[in-house]
Amino acid sequence: MVDRRSTIASHLRDALRVYVLTDRSVSRSRAETDVVREAIAGGATAIQLRWKDGPLWEAVEIGRRLRDICDGENVLFVVNDRVDLALALDADGVHVGEDDLPVREVRKLVGSRMIVGYSPPTLVEAVQAERAGADYLGVGPVFGTSTKADAGRAVGTDRIRDVAASVRIPVVGIGGIGSENAGAVIAAGAAGVAVISAVVAQDDIAAASRTLRQAVDAALDEASGTT
Amino acid sequence: VIPRLHLISDRRICSLERLPDVALAAVRGGVDAIHVRERGLPAGELLRVVREVRRSIGDEVALLVNDRLDVALLGGANGVQLPESGLPARDVRGRFGSDVVIGRSVHDVAGAVRAERDGADFVVAGHVYVTGSKTGQPGRGVPFIRDVSASVGIPVIAIGGITPARVREVMAAGASGVAVISGILSSGQPEQAARDYRLALNEFSK
Numbered sequence: 001m002v003d004r005r006s007t008i009a010s011h012l013r014d015a016l017r018v019y020v021l022t023d024r025s026v027s028r029s030r031a032e033t034d035v036v037r038e039a040i041a042g043g044a045t046a047i048q049l050r051w052k053d054g055p056l057w058e059a060v061e062i063g064r065r066l067r068d069i070c071d072g073e074n075v076l077f078v079v080n081d082r083v084d085l086a087l088a089l090d091a092d093g094v095h096v097g098e099d100d101l102p103v104r105e106v107r108k109l110v111g112s113r114m115i116v117g118y119s120p121p122t123l124v125e126a127v128q129a130e131r132a133g134a135d136y137l138g139v140g141p142v143f144g145t146s147t148k149a150d151a152g153r154a155v156g157t158d159r160i161r162d163v164a165a166s167v168r169i170p171v172v173g174i175g176g177i178g179s180e181n182a183g184a185v186i187a188a189g190a191a192g193v194a195v196i197s198a199v200v201a202q203d204d205i206a207a208a209s210r211t212l213r214q215a216v217d218a219a220l221d222e223a224s225g226t227t
Numbered sequence: 228v229i230p231r232l233h234l235i236s237d238r239r240i241c242s243l244e245r246l247p248d249v250a251l252a253a254v255r256g257g258v259d260a261i262h263v264r265e266r267g268l269p270a271g272e273l274l275r276v277v278r279e280v281r282r283s284i285g286d287e288v289a290l291l292v293n294d295r296l297d298v299a300l301l302g303g304a305n306g307v308q309l310p311e312s313g314l315p316a317r318d319v320r321g322r323f324g325s326d327v328v329i330g331r332s333v334h335d336v337a338g339a340v341r342a343e344r345d346g347a348d349f350v351v352a353g354h355v356y357v358t359g360s361k362t363g364q365p366g367r368g369v370p371f372i373r374d375v376s377a378s379v380g381i382p383v384i385a386i387g388g389i390t391p392a393r394v395r396e397v398m399a400a401g402a403s404g405v406a407v408i409s410g411i412l413s414s415g416q417p418e419q420a421a422r423d424y425r426l427a428l429n430e431f432s433k
Binding site: 088 | 269270271272274294295296297298300301311312313314315318319322323
């Protein structure tokens with residue numbers, strides 16, 4: 001079995017710089033393949049397929065195309081929630097949240113074939129997830145957001161700082177992040193930012209992705225320069 | 228061997244707390260496959276339920292999880308019951324091999340033919356009669372079971388409003404077994420209810 005986990009681990013921080021989540025309801029019915037191609041053209045380093053509604057067979061069809069696009073561009077391809085879908089697509093990773101399958105269970109299924117991301121609701125759960133085998137954490141919502149109605153109250157960049165100081169695995173901030181505030185998230189210790197609307201809801205997806213990437217890269221340069 | 232009497236869970240009728248006991252009672256009455264079908268339940272909770280049901284019914288009885296193959300694999304189930312909107316059977320078979328039992332829910336002959344071609348072990352076809360579980364939809368009738376059974380070589384399990392008294396006609400139409408929800412879950416006496424179905428089915432065994 002491929003040990004993709006180790007291969008990815010060596011460059012995971014870089015791969016998480018600009019992490020774009022697909023969402024049909026936000027991308028205004030533009031085809032996922034076009035959305036993802038444009039996001040990558042602008043500088044997205046990771047893509048997550050979020051499939052909330054619609055038949056799974058369609059997710060398999062679209063996911064296969066997204067995986068090929070990501071493979072061709074050396075971009076990380078992650079599937080949200082459904083481990084079976086991630087395995088069927090031979091994705092690079094799977095991302096689970098609090099109500100989804102627990103990290104240690106996911107790890108049993110995927111072994112070292114793929115990376116596992118987790119969204120910890122608390123600092124304690126962040127530390128536990130690392131111990132259970134998570135490869136990275138998505139922490140948020142950092143700022144207020146309208147995309148994920150169930151996301152809860154904003155936790156601010158302080159939470160990024162706390163989690164990043166408590167775990168060794170990379171942390172990405174999520175929730176209400178755009179090019180204007182991405183720098184603060186990186187400065188707090190995040191390896192990257194995860195976004196939905198800031199990229200996929202924009203008229204010019206590639207331009208939005210590029211602006212965000214520049215903000216993240218600048219902040220990362222500054223962070224490495226000062227430490 | 229494909230099970231002939233399937234019980235499908237539904238927390239609107241039987242709570243998740245009661246399910247392990249009710250499933251065991253049904254098994255004692257003659258049910259030989261339990262499907263955990265709890266749509267909208269978060270995967271973490273679904274996994275706990277599947278494991279509890281497995282512990283309760285033991286390892287000899289077939290246990291299937293609706294839709295979520297990942298939960299099925301982790302929960303000690305034998306396989307997955309794929310809804311029409313679910314993962315393609317071909318991908319499941321291709322990726323997870325022959326150890327996984329694959330049932331496919333179908334609502335027309337074309338879907339059943341495709342399921343067989345894609346490697347499903349059996350189809351659950353329905354719904355045959357008007358049922359409380361699918362309100363407002365007319366049943367497809369016994370001829371539907373006849374058409375599906377004539378079109379595929381894999382076992383056809385009939386579902387939808389099947390009572391013990393109706394077992395005879397769906398089996399005569401070519402079904403290999405029946406799947407039941409409220410007929411057992413709503414009965415108040417799941418063991419006896421299951422036994423009534425089992426006795427009706429046994430008239431067709433060799």
